[in-house]
Amino acid sequence: MYRFNYHKPSSIEEAVSLFNSSDDGFYLSGGQTLIPTLKLGLASPVDIIDLSNIEALHGISVDSGLVSIGAFTRHAEVAEHPEIRRVLPVLSHLAGRIGDGQVRNLGTMGGSVANSDPAADYPAAVIGLGATIHTGKRTISGDDYFKDLFETALEPGEIITRIDYPIPDRAAYRKFPNPASRYAVVGVLVADFAGAIRVGVTGAGPCAFRATGIEAVLNQNLDPDALKVVDLPDAGFNSDLHASAEYRAHLVKVMAERAVTDILAL
Amino acid sequence: MNEAKSATGIGASVKRKEDVRFITGSGCYTDDINQPGQSHAAFLRSPYARARIESIDASAALEIEGVIAVLTGADMVADGLGDIPCGWLVKQKDGSDMVSAPHPPMAATQTNYVGEPYGVVIADTLAAARLGMEAVLTDFTELDAIVDLATVRDSEQIHEGVEGNLAFDWELGEREATEAALASAAHVTRLDLTNNRLIPNAMEPRAALGIFDKVSGEHTLYTTSQNPHLARLVLSAFVQIAPEHKLRIVAPDVGGGFGSKIFIYAEETAVIWAARKVGRPVKWTADRSESFLADAHGRDHITHAELGTDEEGRFVALKVQTTANLGAYLSTFGSAVPTYLYGTLMAGQYSTPNIYVEVQGVYTNTAPVDAYRGAGRPEATYVVERIVETAARELGRDPVELRRLNMIKPDQFPYETPVALVYDTGNYEASLAKALVHADYAGFAERRAAAAAEGKRRGIGLACYIEACGLAPSNLAIQLGAQVGLYESGEIRVNPTGSVTVFTGSHSHGQGHETTFAQVVSDKLGIPFEDVEVVHGDTGRVEFGLGTYGSRSLAVGGSALIRAAEKLITKGRRIAAHMLEAEVDAVEFIDGDFLVKDSNQSLSFAEIAFAAYVPANYPEDLEPGFSEKAFYDPENFTYPAGTHIAEVEVDVDTGVVELKQFVAVDDFGNVINPMIVTGQVHGGVAQGAGQALLEQAIYDEFGQLVTGSYMDYCMPRADDVPDFTVDTTVTPCTHNPLGVKGCGEAGAIGSPAAIMNAVTDAVGDNSISMPATSEKVWRALR
Structure with missing residues (x-):
């Protein structure tokens, strides 16, 4: 150092x-x-x-249809927050599986989303729930936010202040953890907004993305078996010693199937 | 299990004395020790797998505030320091010596693996040392890295004089007879196996603190060693750091070793040398990245094996051909591990009449490979137990029944194998039978069907392993190439009040000697457990010793203490006879009291001790004092053996393997502390599960270590393993006074084969290699 x-x-x-x-x-x-x-x-x-001392980055509020979380909120707080657990349990579930206890006690939502590590968990929620990212000077739609490997729509010096998550009717997150680092090899969040399905994928590509092909199938038929026929190309997917691009593409489907199964069981 | 005669005696699960300090954070490890005027070392490490050092410019580093010196491998040569020797000289097939390339403590002219030290920066603070390290400008000429075992023999020569990068071409057993038996066998099972390379990862990284007292000329090295006396011997006799009587090595609390802290390394050597050169104490503690790069790694074999069976399924011959990666240099026991600790174990628990093993040990541009928990025996067990299981599948035989048919029977002991060992005792079928009950082997089909109903594949696998512990005897081992003896020392100093201080040449780095050895001595002398203090790990306090590795501490070190205790009792009887006016032969020693037979006269152990130090009424021809020591040289190895049974479930969608159940039934001979033994098995099995399912050191084609951190190198965690079922059977060792065999490595020896037999059973593909990662399994299932 x-x-x-x-x-x-x-x-x-x-x-x-x-x-x-x-x-x-x-x-x-x-x-x-x-x-x-x-x-x-x-x-x-x-x-x-x-940034720990900036009041504007702290605080959690739950309104009808929206959970708004200050950027400095630690993962453990999201995992354990009673109101978030009640209205947006998928986010608590996701946060409770980031890294390990020490990471969750220190890591923050804003830090994770600003960094845009391709294997981070929160980006799947930002995409899958259609979140809105507030910075000191503007709002950015989650769909427009992630650009590439460690690259986002943030301009130099721009600070995420809070992230607003719309509350879906039901949602589930499935993660295939890297056995060594416990980062997501892939993570898939599936959310149902009054019949409109959103699917956010992390881990598979250089940054989180919407799996529109999977969404299209699930919008027709919210059934895990419906995904069996989906052809998910692995072009541009990450490939490393833990998982090839081909295996990652397969895992995205499997995690999506399982998330749908979870949703149907809710 | 043998019955304990008291709550703290042999056989009792006494809570570990040392755990109070360990779990309250008050242990004293090397890095906890500090000296006035202490400086800090940061090592210059090769960024290349193979490179020539053209020049080193330290001028900018020396201008950094706080930097005291930059010392290089060339400086070590200039000071006349010797190379680090390999501790075992293996003879090749043609009778010639192995080809041992010089292993300088720090590279002077060429580096041969990424992370190899070639210099050291000494500074007032660690931060300054690191800044200095970055300011040193080294001009390297990068050479092609030789890392691939498949092509290493035909690649450029790494070391001058080592043709084909071959350190040795070694064999054991009868080649012709084995090949003839294979040729006439009713069936031959052939199997290709890879034993994956592992990185030890002791919790405490290596560390060293060197101190030189220029007034007395004494050197003191605090370091993370499993065998401080051996380190002192090598550093004196070979590296010539200092004369042996001017060098003290202290291994204080050491947080795990698993073999990796047996060896003589560059950094510890450089620290004590540098302390004298700069005239200040020098401290170095590895960071985890350095541990990954520069601790000796383990395993790394590729093997082809053939097992011949007759019409009934009896094993008639086993032929094994292995290429062992030794890394860039022959580490301290690097040559012994894939030869005498590997080839000798190929009989396993079976009466296979013809066995032939050949091993080619090769140099590569990777970190040196040496003993890691099990050291050769996990590799041997992996070959034997994978091929036996494969044979059963090919022959359509129940793997249990096939094993039972071929096992050495209890009435065949002592049993001489075709690969140079004589097993003294055992009852392999007893461990097998008990393990089958614990594993509910009979109910497996039902569990498999239940898993299948949930879309999962369930598999079961056995490993009936044997190992050889307490490497011995010295004269035979030295004939076979060992450069050191294999005895152990033990000393019991009785204080005038009757409490005792026990000195052992073995070393605890987590094993629990302070408890187990106190149990042994208190039981033998009939004195309270609390009255026994165990001292180890300091050449200034313990006379001599060979340290702890190969599950030897209790079998060899514990036996030395028994011998010392026997001497004390003999002397005590003479003192008692004199004081009680009886014949020596009439004095018995029972549970801490010297008694005259057929009388009510007795003296306690403490009374005799007092009399020995205050000899008022004392035999004229006897020296005062009450202290005895013994060197114990075992007459044979000990042979722990047992059956491990693993059960796994495979998620067919993802390929994830879950270890559902693991049963270990081991015969360790007599058990001193069952709780400690159970803990040793737990740890070993977890490490074996790591090897089978998670761990793999990977070098890329340029010799860069890809798995250089916990982000990529997957250590097993608590949630990766199930609750283990651990039990024992007992056939006491026939040749040591405690009847013990050793338990430190068994868990890691049996488990990889058992788990891989289960995985391949579940998947129905025998070619899956360790670690059985989810992607490999998924591909096999497609």
Whole structure:
């Protein structure tokens, strides 16, 4: 780890201003990616801007049809929050399976979504639930947010403040964890909004995406067996020592089938 | 199970003394020890698998605040330090010596694996040392990496003088007789196997703190060693760091070893050398990335085996051909593991009359490979038990029945195998029978059908393993190439008040010696368990020892303590006879008291101890004092054996294998502490499950370690394994005074074969290799 300047601003404006005035500034949220990166010497920022003290990034509110979660909310809070568990249990379920207990106690939703690790869990929820991402200056539709490997619609210095998740009639998330890291080899979230099905996939590609082919089939017939005939091309899918692209494509289907089975059992 | 005669005696599940400090975070590990004026080391490591060092420019590093020195492999050569020797000289087929390439502690001219140290930066702080490390400019010429076992013999030569990168071409058994028997066998089963490369991953990474006292000339090295005396011997006699009497090595609390802390490594060597050079204590603690790169790895074989059977299914011949990856250098026991700890085990539990094993040990541009929990015996068991199971399938025989038919029977002991061992005792069918009951083998068909009804495949697999522990005897091992003896020392110093301090040359890095050895000594001397203190791991306190590996501590080290205790009792009887005015022959020692036969006269152990130190009424021809030691050299190996049965369920949609049930019934001979033994089996089985299902070290074609962190190298976790069913049978070892055999490795030896037999049974494809990852299984199922 190298020497850096540490800042702890108390407002979005102050944080952005620190970022803009730095030659090489990094925001620190839960630190579950950044800190290991620093320890391995893979990043050497001049300034670390800790976002933990910014009031606007905290808080959870549940209104009719919408769960709004502050970006600094830790995974464990989402997993255990009684109101989220009641109205949007799929999100608590997903959050409760991120990494391990230590990761969940520190990692934040905003950090995960801003980082857009291809194997992170939350992006499946952002896509699958059709979430809206609020930043200090605008709102971004979840569908338009993920661009590529570790690449999002965020502009340099832009900070996610909260994420709004519409509440579906029913939804389920199925994850095939990497046995080593427990990241998602693939993760599939299927949500039913009054008969309109959304399917968010993480892990399989360079970033999370909507599986429109699967959605089309499920919109016709919300039945796991309906997916047996779906041909899911693996072009552009990730391939590494844990899973080939072909195996990932297969797993997306299997996880989707299982999520549909879960939904039908609700 | 043998019955315990007291709550703390032999056979009792005494809670471990050492756990109080371990679980309250108050253990004292090498990294916990600090010295005034201490500096820190950061190692320069090769980024290439094979490269020539053209030049090293340390000038920028030396300008960094806090950097004290940059020392290189060339500096070590200039100081006259020797190479790290291999501890076992294997003879090749033609009688010539193996080809041992020089293994410098730090590379001076060429690096041969990624992570190999070639220099060290010493600084006031660890941060400065690391900054210094990054500021050193090294000019390398990268050479082609040789990593593929399939082509290594035809690749460029890694070491000068090592043709075909072949360290040795070794054989054991009768080739002609074996081939003839195979040729005339009714059926021959052929099998190709890979034994996957593993990275040990002890919880505590390696660490070292070197201290040099220029006034006394004494060197002290605190380090994570399983065998500090062996380290001292090698560092003195071969590397020539310091004369043996000026070098003290202390292995304090050590957090796991699994073999990886037996060996003499570059870093520990460099730290004590550097401490003298810079005139300050030098501390180094590996980070996990360094552990992955530079700890000796384990296993890594490819094997072709052939098993011939007659019309009745009796094994008539076994032929095994193995290529063993030794890595870039021959590590301390790198040559012994795939030869004498592997080929000798090919009889398994069976009376196969003809066995021939040949092993080619090859160099590659990867980290050195050496002993890892089981060391050769898991590899041998994997060959024998996979091919036996395969034969049963090919012959349409029940694998249990086929094994039983071929097992060595209890009345055949001592049994001499065709591969150089004499099994002293055993009852293999007893362990098998008990394991079958625990596993409800008879009910498996029903469970398989139930799984099938849920769309899952269920499989069952056995491994009837044998292993050889407590490597011995010294004279035979030395004839076979060992460069050290294989005895162990034990000393019991009785204090005047009757409490005792026990010194053992074996070493605990998690095994629980402080408890088990105290049980042995308190039981033998009839004194309270609490009155026994066990000291180990310090060449300054323990006279000599060979450390802990190969499940040897109790069988060899414990036996030495029994011998020392016997000497104490003999002396005590003379003292008692004098004090009680009786004949020595009339004095008996029973449960801590010296008694005169047929009388009511007795003296306690403590009273005798006091008399020995305050010799007022004392035999004239006897030295005062009450302290004895013994060196115990076993006459044979011990042979733990048992049956492991695994049951798995395969998710056909994803290929995920779930280990549903694991039964281990082991014959460890007499058991001193059943709780500790059960824990050892649990840990071993978990490691074996890791090898079978999860773990694999992967180097890419450039010799870069792809699985260099826990993100990619999958260690087993608690939720990867079921509750194990662990039980024992007992045939006491016939040749050591405790009747014990050793239990540290058995779990890791039997389990990979049992689990893979179960996986291949479930999938119906015998070609699946370890680790049986979900994608491999999914592909096999398609």
